[in-house]
Amino acid sequence: MHAYQIVAYILNDSEQKQSDMKKIVIVDGGPRRDMNTAQLLQRFAEGAKSVGEDVEVKSVRLYDIDYKGCMSCMACKLKGKASNICRFRDALSPLLDEIAEADGLVLGSPIYFGEVTGKMRAFLERLAFPWLSYNDYSLTAPKRMPVVLVETMNGTPERNNSNHFGTMEWCLTTALGEPERIIGYNTCQVAKYDNYELGSFSEEAKHVWRDAHWEEDLQRAYDAGRKMAEQ
Numbered sequence: 001m002h003a004y005q006i007v008a009y010i011l012n013d014s015e016q017k018q019s020d021m022k023k024i025v026i027v028d029g030g031p032r033r034d035m036n037t038a039q040l041l042q043r044f045a046e047g048a049k050s051v052g053e054d055v056e057v058k059s060v061r062l063y064d065i066d067y068k069g070c071m072s073c074m075a076c077k078l079k080g081k082a083s084n085i086c087r088f089r090d091a092l093s094p095l096l097d098e099i100a101e102a103d104g105l106v107l108g109s110p111i112y113f114g115e116v117t118g119k120m121r122a123f124l125e126r127l128a129f130p131w132l133s134y135n136d137y138s139l140t141a142p143k144r145m146p147v148v149l150v151e152t153m154n155g156t157p158e159r160n161n162s163n164h165f166g167t168m169e170w171c172l173t174t175a176l177g178e179p180e181r182i183i184g185y186n187t188c189q190v191a192k193y194d195n196y197e198l199g200s201f202s203e204e205a206k207h208v209w210r211d212a213h214w215e216e217d218l219q220r221a222y223d224a225g226r227k228m229a230e231q
């Protein structure tokens with residue numbers, strides 16, 4: 001084999017390996033680094049990575065990125081130049097570009113006033129508006145992929161005010177596929193309830209719930225990570 005043939009072989013081989021890599025993007029829409037939402041997303045990442053070295057997991061915290069929601073610049077709807085990836089360039093653009101090519105997407109948010117956080121909502125505007133056609137109201141993402149939605153809240157399965165990912169769920173479901181859901185209910189919002197004006201919560205009851213459910217919630221996140229990576 002000539003030297004140039006060996007080089008070509010090596011290049012082809014590395015290109016092949018790259019195309020065999022599975023990329024999962026995890027987007028954390030919560031402000032707290034190590035708390036409930038972040039822990040579930042971390043376990044999801046661990047599950048996905050446990051499947052093998054051909055799984056790349058990219059975790060991004062929206063609160064670390066300085067960006068805006070949809071600016072209504074309409075660049076994604078320009079005649080002859082319409083795009084299903086947001087054309088407005090700012091610090092969010094690299095993430096939106098990566099998601100367009102990903103093999104799986106995980107979105108996590110605490111529930112604030114019944115909805116996802118403002119940061120998550122602003123991100124979803126930028127993600128989904130370019131998918132939406134104003135010609136026929138169809139929704140087309142650059143690529144369909146498995147989606148997992150993670151949310152945490154004070155509410156319980158029986159009594160909560162969560163609207164989940166709201167109207168954006170319709171966009172995600174139509175453009176990417178039916179999402180799987182992981183919900184952490186009745187989370188501990190603080191470590192020491194006595195230090196705060198949180199009189200409607202009992203620290204004891206919170207800890208009883210946590211002891212009974214949290215490990216299970218983390219395990220579900222881990223299993224969902226494995227499942228997405230294996231898909």
Ligand SMILES: Cc1cc2nc3c(=O)[nH]c(=O)nc-3n(C[C@H](O)[C@H](O)[C@H](O)COP(=O)(O)O)c2cc1C
Nearest residue numbers: 032035036037110111112113114152153154155187
């Ligand atoms: C601004 C704010 C609003 C909240 N609104 C709700 C709510 O409407 N319903 C609910 O069940 N929990 C609500 N919570 C509680 C959080 O959703 C819950 O503590 C969540 O697990 C926090 O996630 P984290 O630990 O990852 O930060 C709210 C918390 C904050 C700070």
